[in-house]
Amino acid sequence: MSTTATFGFGERRDQTFLARVALPAIAAVATLAIALTAVVLFSASQANKLAGDRQQALIETVLKQRAAAVAHDQEGVTIWDEALRQVTARRPDLKWLDDNLGIWLHSYYGHDEAYVLDPAGKPLYAMRDGARIDPGRYRERVAAVAAPLIQDLVRKLEHPSLQSITVPQRTQGSYALDRVGGHPAIVSVKAILDEEGTLTPGVRPPFHVSVRRLDGSFLMELADAYQLADARFATSIPAGSARGAPLVDRTGETLGYIVWEPFGPGALMAKRIAPFAIGALVVILAMVGWLLIRIRRSTLALEASEAQA
Structure with missing residues (x-):
């Protein structure tokens, strides 16, 4: 071959x-x-x-719980004989109100704004970001949001029911998500009552209005507690992998979203x-x-x- x-x-x-x-x-x-x-x-x-679905469900649940927690924080100072006496006095002690119904709530619970109203709805005291401000600012900042909540609370007080009290709260309250000064916020209204939480029939009590903005220290605390990467407030959920929990007001309108990068x-x-x-x-x-x-x-x-x- x-x-x-x-x-x-x-x-x-x-x-x-x-x-x-x-x-x-x-x-x-x-x-x-x-x-x-x-x-x-x-x-x-x-x-x-x-993991993203579970994290989003958790954050949406936490947002509901935190809204109720603002009202629960208020009960530490609104179910109190001395608070009722101070608020109904002819000349309320503003320093006492600072230390108990205003600045103290900012220092201890992180509430961003607090207002005390007399039974007729006239603002007696106002606090914003840890400092006392002119009570007249209440009307331009919160009155439009708080008014329907006060009306709702008055109806609850006139027709008390255990079903209208959210555990672990002791008294009726009314709260909602809305915009305050351009910020999404939890707005909560509580009646200032005696230590028994009783209300004299036919007598309208003074009110305490508290505001917790959701795009400030609240968001930082939420991100730290639940390890939310790059947590921020946005008017819409950006394209990509980001997740968002909607912030919905009492009319069903979406105020925006708490957005984060999921784990x-x-x-x-x-x-x-x-x-x-x-x-x-x-x-x-x-x-x-x-x-x-x-x-x-x-x-x-x-x-x-x-x-x-």
């Missing part, structure tokens, strides 16, 4: 081995790698979605297992390559034996 014929036969033999053995083996490994990658990415995506456990999982997956793929490729070499050598030895025979 000539050299040219031998070379042509060897080339056809290599091509046959490549087509029948090597390429299918490489294709199988590639298919396995693609399938495993797809499974990991799909699992990571589902884990991220599930992605799936991405973290994929990042951690990627080195191991790549290492496993390299090992598999090495094993396949070694097997192909062994098969090729065995094939050549068999062909040589057949040729000699």
